[in-house]
Amino acid sequence: MSELAVEATGLVKHFTTRKQVTKAVDGIDLQIPTGSVFGLLGPNGAGKTTVVRMLATLLRPDGGSARVLGHDVVSDADAVRGAVGLTGQYASVDEDLTGTENLLMLARLYGFSGVAARQRVEGLLEAFSLSDAGARQVKTYSGGMRRRIDLAASLVLAPRVLFLDEPTTGLDPRSRNQVWDIVRVLVADGATVLLTTQYLEEADQLADRISVIDHGRVIAEGTSTELKQSVGQGAVALRLADAGQRAVAAAVVEKVLGSEPTLPTDPYALTARVPDDGGDAVAALLPALSEAGIAVPEFSLGQPSLDEVFLTLTGKPLPDDAGTETAGDAPRAEEVSR
Template structure:
């Protein structure tokens, strides 16, 4: 087996879908370098080309141009070698709903070459590890959304793939099921697997991924760690609340002086915030002592990096949920995003 430092290596990958009238440039020249043992996230809005890219890497689609290698095997020339070492979980549960959970796994185990008792034993272990031992004898169509996603993940792990492709693994899941999927991904990677996951949730990429490729309209528009991407838009911001609204103006003055930047009052009569300018990260630590010296009580203080929402907006000119990038809808969409993030924070 050819050795390679990269688990996945794509160069100039292109896939265009032609219909009678138009050509959809689903993937329009993508380069990817996924290091072994990493969680790599392909982040983009609906229709950005994420699924098409993953389907090419998993040998389900033939690229129109460009090359891709998985663990050194070419996805076109050496497709069967790729298939032996990758697992795939699609956007939709790709298990047979009419069969039971156990039957689904046993079928796959046999197709991978496990025989008789060994196949069954392995599948029972997997069901147990995924908390599905009681549901193993039931038809998958009776499963809840979270259980389906887990049986689907278990199905991808029957062969212990070295590279696992997860196409939007948490889309449509409730926060609890989503956390379970995240935990599974972390265990797999801690165990040496490489995971390439696509997502339209910035939070998910932020939580899980070692590196992120942001794609939009079939092209990679940014690549790096979550921190890299955030840095590209600024150093973050401090937000604080004062106990006494009468002293807010004074606090704004102090914060502005310490950070060397303009602090602004928030809509909340007790709140204020300020961007941390380049080069004054060290001043942040002096904020609280300075306020305390002035006798201003600060019950809430937070220092946040810019969210990936902001990153996406800066890079693409539109927010992730706004696939067409219509500038006019930017305001309302951003507001919607904030609400969604708030909801999640509450549930979590």
């Protein structure tokens, strides 16, 4: 068996919207080792979902080639479908059925006998902490429970490759951590996971390697550490005593360090990259802030975040709240035959 679970070369996908051709994916190359988590990180419309749909054989590429577990996604699509699982951005289970009924239906469709199907379903419900909710209709589940039952549905056949398309979008932190734990267990058991996400922390926590994509192209690839090191040797993180002074503080930071600060969701916080030769500038930063009348109760110097990486590469930060893919990434449009 190849050491690469997924290999793509020059993948291209076009769509037509309002009689205009949109290149959703523009020559993407991927190499995903077996037994790893590979992250596709990018904003809405970057091309993440379109890449996943091509690899899962739901869309036919207009150019390039891709193989999953050695099977071509076009000429050997049936073999690919038999070896992969897919959890999309929207729940694929029937909300009017119970969790148990959904999984039993899938197990029987996949060819499990009655007894084997029941055993498989009970094991999945227990693994995803849904045993107590198995008899309830899915429409009564919380957001986190729905994502877990959706993940369970994609694992009925224990796929060797699992595509997770923004699996934690809209979840609260506790539910998100539960999904992360499930992903770690799957990989420990030998599965390969391709994860698309807009959450910087998610990519940082889970992915062995990350491709940053924007406008249908890979603009950087590496481990989280390699990507952070590519934009500088360090970053400063400040926490202000007064959130109302953040704009003034950002101006002081930019003037002293020469880099535009990143403004996290927390109104009291800001971060900024430190240039490679910026030791003297860092030493001058706190006195400059003090001179401007800005109190800084917390100050730290460390690695750049993935947010700084993305800002440097694209000129814009990722959104704080992840949503669904929008125009440019698998739009509802007529495909262009190539």
